[in-house]
Amino acid sequence: MNSDTHLDGNSIGSLLQDLFGREMTDQRACCDACGAINPLATARVYVDAPGHVVRCAICGTVVLVAVTVPTGVRISFQALRWVELAP
Numbered sequence: 001m002n003s004d005t006h007l008d009g010n011s012i013g014s015l016l017q018d019l020f021g022r023e024m025t026d027q028r029a030c031c032d033a034c035g036a037i038n039p040l041a042t043a044r045v046y047v048d049a050p051g052h053v054v055r056c057a058i059c060g061t062v063v064l065v066a067v068t069v070p071t072g073v074r075i076s077f078q079a080l081r082w083v084e085l086a087p
């Protein structure tokens with residue numbers, strides 16, 4: 001945990017693992033807004049919103065939103081330019 005208001009990207013590790021089928025918090029991703037490239041673990045995760053809101057640790061842009069709906073978990077990649085799956 002980084003502060004009282006947000007968690008780090010490790011807090012969505014199981015969600016990302018369900019989505020990609022592998023550990024993802026150590027994988028790099030690029031913010032579409034500022035171009036910063038960082039491991040997903042460095043992202044800021046806000047859980048006091050409806051669902052999980054993931055923001056770029058550098059510029060604060062919302063890069064991913066995950067919301068539980070009656071039919072499952074709905075994930076929006078709002079501003080992720082890319083996610084790298086390193087071997």
Ligand SMILES: [Zn+2]
Pocket residue numbers: 031032033034035036056057058059060061
């Ligand atoms: Zn950014």
